[in-house]
Amino acid sequence: MEVVDIRPMLAPGVSFACAAMVFLFGRNTNWRRFWMLSAATIKMIVVLSMLPGSLRGVVYTFDLVDFTGGIGLGFRADALGMFFALVSSSLWVATTVYAIGYMRDDEKRVRFFGFFALCVSTTVGIAFAENLLTFFLFYEMLTICTYPLVIHYETPEALSAGRTYLTYTLIGGAFVLVGTVMVHDATGTLSLGHPGILDASISPGRLGVIFALLIAGFATKTALMPLHGWLPRAMVAPTPVSALLHAVAVVKAGAFGIVRTVYNVFGIELLDDLGFALPLAALAAVTIIVASVIAIFQEDLKRRLAYSTISQISYIVLAASMLTPFAATAAIVHFANQALAKITMFFVAGAIQRTTGKTNVHELAGIGHQMPWTMGAFTIAALSFIGIPLFAGFITKWYISLGALESGQWWFLLVMITSSLLNAAYFLPIVHLAFFKPARGDAVPVKEARPTLLIPTLVCAAWVLLLGTMSEVPGMPFSLAEAAVRFVFRM
Amino acid sequence: MIVMLWHNIDYVASVVLFSIGLYVVIAKENLIKKFLGLNIMETAVFAFIIALGMVEDGRPPIMTGDAQGPFASPLPQTLVLTGIVVAVSTTALALTLIIRIFRRFGTIEANELREME
Amino acid sequence: MYAWPHWLALVVMTPLAGAALTPIAALLDRRSPPWWALATMTFTSLAATMLVLRVFAEGPFSYLPGGWAAPYGVELRFDEFSAVVGVICLIGWMAILFSSRYTRSLPEFASDRSPYYYALLLLNLGGMIGFAVTGDLFNLFVFLEILSLSGYALVAVGGERIAEMAAFKYLLMGAVSSVLVLFAIGFLYGMTGTLNIADVTARLGALEGPTAPAAVALALLAVGFVTKAAIFPLHVWLPDAHAAAPSPVSAVLSGLVVKLGVIGMIRTYRIYYGAGLFDLTVLNHVLMWLGAISIVMGAFFAIFQEDVKLMLAYSTISNIGYIIMGLGLATTYGVIGASVHIFNHALIKATLFLAVGAIIYRTGYRTLSDLRGVGRAMPLTSVALSIGAISIVGIPPTAGFLCKWYITLGAFEANQPLFGFVLVFGALLIFVYYIRMVNAFYFREPIHAEVTEAREVPVSMLLPTLVLASLCLIMGVLGRIPLTFIEPGVVRLLAPLGG
């Protein structure tokens, strides 16, 4: 059932307005905080208010402008988009609180928070994009809005990282654009409201080019290997930005694009017939393993997390390209699972850096005693990534494994197991170091991180537990994912 | 055959003059010379247009009472009148620029100017 | 209101009359020329608005000066492409307003030069308007000369060191291309005995005998107009000329004057498509390739420029490449995209040049490294500049996007995917140099005190910049209006192709 409703447009609109207010009247700290927090809250309320309807199967749509002949800006909150929007808007609240604490003494706060709000605005825009053009629009805006955040410190290193970031993502964006044009040329429509708009009447060669273009374009933001080069370098950004890039916005936008390509542009049946999904799955599998191996050797905590992100985000790609209902559920649910766990970890890394100034893994010995709450949150996230039952990550791995069995491709199971082991290999040493090793050298007494940093961390960690234990409870995001899967598989 | 060629000689001459002018514009370095070349190109085109409007044994298109045809076509002549004005305007502007360039750089040879730039 | 027929005569004659009266106005009051020019353009804009409304409501219409029927007298014909007069008036108005303060900073710009500067601007605008609305080949040439001559002089008027040389280079190439156009008109006249564009088309279609003259005339017209439009390899005059001119003039030259070469190409196509004498595939392919080379080359050169205005000038070459490529694609989408890009690029480039002009006016610097950090000192101007930059790269929802989208669609429609790729990746190259600019303006520490202390420019300069910048956004969001507006014209242009 489709209902015309302004809320899908309102959601990105709120953060857009917030950005405008911040840019215009952001000099005053109190007003800025007021705008940021109230916009984050309002937006979450707007998204949440659509949740009951979405669970009932209602799709909210709103067409803003029609340029001409089916090319226009439109918003559409279907189950898949709702899921992504829910994740990003709820995490925006957490990140905002955290960023207010983290960026307290920064000179360029106005610019930072303005673009920060714009980023979230565009992310929700991506989630609610009705067609590929709107998707592309927000996708490019996201690229541009994150650039000032990446180069925030304006050091030569940051500027160079920013250049790398732009080079990768803009070239990716160009691929997406050409792919989009070809889709329009082939079908005359760009709508994402169907389980597949391309059909078999188009020559396989052309479909192959479209698939390659779209996937290559989205994969640059997803940081799928070998297109991952920008992500570790972008770690020079302030920590809330890294959290945003990795957990909520940029990488997820790419993954969401791949999911949309697979489910809404091509559709399950067509891709199954064409057999394009298998190479993509193989690529994802390789990325999962290789990135994990690289992560083991990273000394810098944030860089280790970066490679971990590359590995984890590929779960979504892998699951999406399996083309079975169980795997699809895993792909969608992983948006939330990965986001919460990863954002927790970045919050922790940032909190440690702000409180103690430490960035390297080996310096963390004994820190668990000084900052028990923070490191506790870290442990929860780590266990979730490894895939221990009761934690959110387990759900993903379980459903991917079910999907692997469903599709009869046993080697996916092997990938899952290897990946879990590797995750353990690079996360557990940190936990071990933090809690079971004495602090080395001049142990300056360090207290727990300040509340604005700690509370968001703990909230996210709690959600990791909550998603892991109570995902089947009606009303939890899981049921939304199932609704999305039903639509995609026409069940 | 030869008579035909002689009859068409105006067109051919226009093309020859046009080519000479074009050659001067491209090959010569002196700016004034370039502009002399451009003027030759322009007059060549004028000659071409006037030749278009000419008639065998034609008279000027002036309709005094006793005038008998055939008359040359008046339209090409008006075009060329306008063209001449355009040509002199362009020349005046170009020469002014050349004088200013000479004041500034002390030369009007294109190759020397390129080095100074 | 818009049905009054005389608007079409007024829109042509008002700026010319205004120009003739400007030195006289200066006699009465030395400070009056800018305001007089502004008043003239205001009235012209009114007329242009009426005309655009009328063509939107009724389709193309004619005006017959002197009342002589079409092939015997000169016909003014206003079609969808002529709607460019709207943009000409808008940008002209803004440039004049901008100039009223800007010219005070020019070297050698003594106040006694001022009336002639405004007269030249008015003549330039009037020439462009006449060029866009005339339906007669020779009249086209006359207006081409008015706009070219005034254009050459406007380049030199600022008194930059190389201004006169740039102007001369422009003049030489422009004059040669004018001669070529006149030669071609001579050929067409010799074959058909008429100068009216519609009549030439019809009689050329019914032509008996050799077609070689028509082919050569086409080649001459193409070379002539492509030179005016500054397409590779005939672009060499453009960068210096547009960089040396005063910024409001650059806005007019880069935004409008080069576009008239494109309009000339459209008129040429109208004749030859309509006559159907021969297949234009070869010409189209040549134009596509030249367009593609211009896109890449213009963008590539722009990347290495330190001088902001030179950078913008090279980006003009790149963007004209888009338009010419769209024309060469010869598909509905491609030509619609190209035609609308004529309008949109004019807005965008004018925004950029005015914003840069404002910055130069305040700081006196014009290279990227000198202008570091200016974004903080002049926030509003810099925002306008950024909007322009985003638009010209073609990032939605700005004005530049839809055109590029349409031209890319056209490339696929014409089964030339290669050009689709060139276009999209050319846009990326363009982005690279605008990123350099934004980086320098916003994210670097200033190295000059003038930059840190720069204040926002006065309203007469800020207003045009901001209005144009917001139009870049509005035209992006309301992109459907120009697209649907131009569509009938394009369909009519291409109708002989589809059979």
Add this chain to the structure above:
Amino acid sequence: MRRPIAIALVLLSAIPLVVAVAGLPAHGDPSAPVHTHVSAHYIERGAEEAGATNLVTGVLLNYRGLDAAGEVTVIFTALIAVLAILLGTGTTPESTASSRGASDRRGADRESTVAPVSPIVSFVVRLLAPFIALYAAYVILHGHVTPGGGFQGGAILAGLFIALAMVLGTRAMQPVARTALAPWLQGAAVLSFVVVGTVGAFLTGFFLGFPAEPPLHLVRELLIIALEVGIAIGGAAVLATIFLHMEAS
């Protein structure tokens, strides 16, 4: 290095041009389209429709009046362009006259263009001046009947002015160029088209229209003469001013 490229380019363009002119209707052929289409109408009806026995004038001012308006605008543009480039550079006639006083010998020497004028030439020019002016007036006012017209006459006047300037020294002519009337004279051609065009619009309903009904033939004649005079004054003033400014630079 430039020469071979130039020759190649010129040949490359000349060959198609020769082929093209060979394809045109035979030169002077009365059955060519040039003579049978629009021109035939002019020759047949032009004299009575346009009100000028000299069809060239008739076509220029009447049938294709907008072309003529454009033409005078072009030359006006040239003047404005020259002024815009030269003014303010310290080389205007005014500043030359004032700054290069009698003490500056070089300035005095440079007043005439090429070489000192011999007394005989000087005498002849002065002697002929009134006759040339008379001839110019005839060419202007009789342009719609006999060969000639406003622009030709204007050019002759300008030529006379230039000859006098060479003979008498440019400084003697400066007062003419400096009058408050100068902008009016320079813009005369364009303005006369605007005025006559507007009058025509009121009389006939078309811009630049000339009333063709027999009772108004005198009006038509007057309008055409007004245009011719305007063009002549404008053309002469523009060319003379350009000369003076270039001379003084």
Add this chain to the structure above:
Amino acid sequence: MSLTFDILLLLYLVAAALVVAQAKDLLAASIVFSSYGLALCLLWQYRGAPDVAMAEAAVGAGITTVLFLVAIGRTTRREK
């Protein structure tokens, strides 16, 4: 007779154009250009275009040449 006259005039035009092209002395080139204009004027008078001939004589051969002379006087006479 007429054809011979034609040919002679046209030959003169081409020859004058060549001289203009090759002369190193710009003053000489300008004067030859003036004579070229007068020859054109003659040709056009003969082609039935007296109006154009008059304009060319006054403007093309006259004023244009004077402007060239002024420019040469203000710059340089020799072409390098």
